[in-house]
Amino acid sequence: MIEAVRRIGDYIQDNKGGEDSLYKIIEDPDSNGKYKQVLVVALKEKEGNYSFSHVETQEFKEYTKYLYKGKQGNALDATPTSRITEVNKTFKKFLRWFDNYDNYPLSGEERESIRRMGEAIKAEHDKIQADLQDKFSRRKTGESSIITLGFDDGVNIKYLSDISIFRNVLLNKGSKGFSNKYGVESIGQDKMCSVCREVKAEVYGFAVPWSFHNYDKPGNISGGFEISESWKNTPICLNCATCLEAGKIYIEDKLDFSFYGFHYLLIPKLAIGGDIQEILIILGARDQKKEQKLNQEVEKRLTADEYDILDIVAKQNDFVSTSLMFYKKDKSSYSILLLIEGILPSRLSRLFSIKDSVDKRFKLYNDIALSESQKEKNHLVFNFGVVRRFFPSESAKGAFAKRSKNKTSDKMFMEMVNKIFGGNSIDYYLLIGFINERIREAFDGGYPTNVDTLFGFLLLHYLNDLGILKNVTSEMDNMTTPSEGDLSIEHLEGLPLEQKIKSFFESNEAFFGSDAKKAAFLEGILAQKLLNIQFTEKRATPFRDKLHGLRMNEPLIKRLLPEIQNKLEEYKKNYYRELEGIIARYFILSGESWKENNDDLSFYFVLGMNSHKLFKDAREEEVIEEVA
Structure with a gap:
């Protein structure tokens, strides 16, 4: 990675200043294209004494002449050139730069010059601040400004880059940033630079961009626990350090x-x-x-x-x-x-290609299984937000994000991202547990479960099609191959129920490798149809309590079938005897002591609940309302 950053830095520097180390340190205050106004606080110099001349407004040009190198927050910039946030605050920061003259690596005479410059500005503080505020207020809409120091020689304005004092300050501050940290200096003399592989007079210990380790804490640093010896870990010369810094900034x-x-x-x-x-x-x-x-x-x-x-x-x-x-x-x-x-790029291309395929496959669910208001907020397409849904930020609202199981969800989310980009295996059972937890939170709160359920199913499809979903089933050998055949409304319309079911299982065969999963799924459909009838009749769904918070197991699933049938008969709306017969057949085929764990059964049951619209009976159209 360091080599990649260096090459980018090389490119940036080749386009801004050649080989001069000073120009490799300078930053562009207008890097975002907004700082178009320059406010120059101009001083006059006579026999070593300074006096305020005027504040001049200029159009931003040739950023190198301002010798800008910014710092974050309230920290002093490297030179008296700053981006203006608020005039009063930035002007105070500008003045503080001159108060700090004793800390600059200059001769006594040069330090005295800086002190006198500061005194000249302070003597006209109110006038300068008012002038700055007036000119700042006249900037064009959408533009920002910088403040810098200049010198009026009676003919032209000289800039910081024209004055050796400021050039020396910036050059020294640039190298100090690479060699000094935590009040400790780390410099190697006449050593090989780890980047250019050349022996240099000095190499520095803190020039690595975005270091993974903290130098102020014990760790695996060459030289033991001595921070001053940290240059031995990654020695970098000034030329390469400024190059890396330019690449980092870009x-x-x-x-x-x-x-x-x-x-x-x-x-x-x-x-x-x-x-x-x-x-x-x-x-x-x-x-x-x-x-x-x-x-x-x-x-x-x-x-x-x-x-x-x-x-x-x-x-x-x-x-x-x-x-x-x-x-x-x-x-x-x-x-x-x-x-x-x-x-x-070929890996990224595959991620996009599989995304496109899965997105097309789930268009059917998007069109049928979501309400109009849900469609406005949720598109059943894959992105990494789908992964984040099941591994939410610890600062996110809701009980799901706060439960103890998810206190490491940020870390797990990063691990999932790493595996998807890298093509490493993700355990099906780990994932199905988190998906179920999210669904149950919605169910327990009385909210619709269809969005979370379908996003969970979409995520399983995406990972499976990538070939990285491990342990998805133990009963089929081709589970790492993409599901065959995409369902569509046109394809399902007019098909007999049993043919619809067969088409659905064939299109999702990677996830329905056992008769027990098929039985759980179809019973979920039947359960949702009962809930819809109850809501139509009573404006309530008392049978929800029988679903045990979607915590399914084999005995519960087998017990629910006759209970659902009895309720449908009570309402005299049992339109689903064919479906009940198919479920009973899968119960027989699945035998006793199912191998599927409870999370598996729970997920496929609720998936059936939220796929019920794909298997609608014509008699439902006029008399039964949908309930989430």
């Missing part, structure tokens, strides 16, 4: 995407002999999407981020691979949760 700015409570950085890497043009396509893809505003492609994405570019990466050839670094940000520090390296 990636954080251009290739940072939201991901269901987290963020990830997308880091492209070229194989040897790869065409840099492919990297440039990826690097420019986010801006391209921002311009096009491709909101209409929501259903085609793997994530919820409007500017996600995984689909663009998937279209490249395998000369470029991708690393995804998932993180949480705490103030200015990155907490790295997961790093997935070496994802080839």
